[in-house]
Amino acid sequence: MSVYINGIGAITPQGCFPSKDFLKEMNIFDTGRMTVVEPPYRDFIKPVPLRRMSKFIKMGLTSALMCLNNAKNQKPDAIITATGLGAVEDTDKFLDNLTDDNENLLNPTPFIQSTHNVVAARIAIETGCHDYNMTFVHKNASFEQGLLDAYLKINSGEYENILVGGTEEITEANYELKKNVEFWKEGIGNDRLLENNTTKGTIVGEGSVFFNLSQVKDSGSYAELKSMKTLYKLPFGLNRALVDFLASARLTPEDIDVVLLGINGNVEEDFIYDTTNELFKNSSLAWYKHLCGEYETSSAFALLLAADILKSKNIPEIIKLNDNKIEDIKNVLIYQQRFNRNHSFTFLSKC
Numbered sequence: 001m002s003v004y005i006n007g008i009g010a011i012t013p014q015g016c017f018p019s020k021d022f023l024k025e026m027n028i029f030d031t032g033r034m035t036v037v038e039p040p041y042r043d044f045i046k047p048v049p050l051r052r053m054s055k056f057i058k059m060g061l062t063s064a065l066m067c068l069n070n071a072k073n074q075k076p077d078a079i080i081t082a083t084g085l086g087a088v089e090d091t092d093k094f095l096d097n098l099t100d101d102n103e104n105l106l107n108p109t110p111f112i113q114s115t116h117n118v119v120a121a122r123i124a125i126e127t128g129c130h131d132y133n134m135t136f137v138h139k140n141a142s143f144e145q146g147l148l149d150a151y152l153k154i155n156s157g158e159y160e161n162i163l164v165g166g167t168e169e170i171t172e173a174n175y176e177l178k179k180n181v182e183f184w185k186e187g188i189g190n191d192r193l194l195e196n197n198t199t200k201g202t203i204v205g206e207g208s209v210f211f212n213l214s215q216v217k218d219s220g221s222y223a224e225l226k227s228m229k230t231l232y233k234l235p236f237g238l239n240r241a242l243v244d245f246l247a248s249a250r251l252t253p254e255d256i257d258v259v260l261l262g263i264n265g266n267v268e269e270d271f272i273y274d275t276t277n278e279l280f281k282n283s284s285l286a287w288y289k290h291l292c293g294e295y296e297t298s299s300a301f302a303l304l305l306a307a308d309i310l311k312s313k314n315i316p317e318i319i320k321l322n323d324n325k326i327e328d329i330k331n332v333l334i335y336q337q338r339f340n341r342n343h344s345f346t347f348l349s350k351c
Contacts, residue, residue: 001155004351005222005307007071007212009063009165010300011036013205014291017304018070023316026291030189033175034205034293039066045126052109053122056087059208060119060167061126067163068127071212071220076163078132078153079120082146084139084296086116088171119167132159140338141230142166143297144346147211148228154215165210166297175204185265193265193290202264205293209300211307221351222307223332228346238275238343242335245345253279257326258309260302260319262336263287264294272340280333285321299336299344306332310350 010017013034014027027037036059041050044062053061060081068074093110112118117135124133132153136146143166150164178184185193185201193203213225227249234241246252259280261273276285292301309315313329334346 001157001215002217003151003154003225004214004217005211005225006161006214006218006220007067007073008210008222008304008307009066009068009070010207010209010304011039011059011063012207012209012292012301013037016066017308023291023318026191026318028189028191029203032184032186032188032203033170034190034203035170036207054087054089054113056089056167056169057113057118057122059169060165061122063167063208064119064123064163064165064210065126067165067210067212073161073212075127076129076161076212077159078150078162079123079129080134080136080146080150080162080164081117081120081123082136082142082166082297082300083116083119083168084137084142085168085174086137087114087118088169088174090114092171092173123163139342140296140299141342141344143300144228144230144344147303147346150213151225151228154213160216161212161214163210163212165208166300167208168206168295168297170204170206170295178204190290190293194263194287197263197265197270198267200266200268202266202289202294205289205295205298207292207295207298207301209304211303217351223310223348224351226347226349228344230342230344232343233341234343238272239279241343242276242279242345246347249347251331254282256280256283256331256333257329258284258286258306258315258332260306260332260334261285261287261321262289262299262302264289269337269339272337273335276335282324284315284324284326286315286319287321288319291319299334299346302334302336303346306334306346306348310348
């Protein structure tokens with residue numbers, strides 16, 4: 001059974017999607033930390049519940065509602081969310097209160113909102129969807145696991161349409177903690193990330209991207225989600241893994257028009273992508289983490305880009321890594337990894 005992307009909603013460091021101005025110009029961040037361009041949340045959420053929500057919940061719920069509006073579907077059959085770190089701000093608040101108040105008279109709201117599945121719960125309340133509701137937490141493979149779950153459930157005929165997305169926030173405390181162990185580059189803007197890939201670290205980001213997946217194609221469909229796979233540590237090497245993955249979809253590297261890579265400017269990681277230059281020498285190679293930053297569910301941003309490329313038949317200049325011209329974009333492959341551990345492949349095609 002076919003699985004189509006019929007709607008997308010996103011809040012990213014490059015603005016919100018859908019928007020006619022999305023990626024017309026790249027937003028530059030010189031601080032080493034990329035934060036989202038937040039929309040007017042009051043356009044989507046009522047004022048009373050809104051004032052109790054942290055940024056994590058506001059981003060997740062709003063991008064989900066944007067996605068449903070884009071798909072012209074107000075109530076999904078099921079809800080699947082993914083996050084690597086969860087509601088970091090509310091977790092920090094609860095732990096700070098725990099210490100400051102000596103475990104007495106604690107405000108329960110940060111604790112209630114600190115669970116990883118809080119976004120999925122808020123979406124269910126807002127949309128009235130009381131069916132399947134799941135949250136995946138698996139580091140940088142979280143979104144892929146949620147996407148695979150949605151794909152399998154639609155293919156089984158269990159559900160007709162599913163809302164699936166990934167949400168991540170970066171707080172000042174979390175940023176400073178990881179900066180001390182050289183996770184992030186300092187003094188390097190996202191527009192100069194690739195030219196500074198001879199040093200350790202990358203640029204941190206955040207964002208929330210949701211998709212409406214359906215077994216039915218309509219006039220607004222972006223792309224067809226064909227297959228996906230995650231691997232741990234690539235026991236037989238990247239070339240073998242890529243060829244085997246494509247073979248399972250009855251394809252060869254020559255069939256892929258665009259390859260979207262998770263290059264992030266970290267010298268300890270980017271060398272892994274070098275093998276794709278020869279394997280996909282006739283394809284258009286592109287990257288995306290200079291637009292959204294590095295975070296656990298950034299692959300959801302990559303899926304947004306891939307789906308939009310297939311629908312618009314255009315590859316934004318700011319993501320291109322080579323000059324190969326593709327006249328008719330039919331197939332897009334996403335490959336990303338983190339620290340050479342969790343590797344993921346996602347294949348989409350034109351509707």
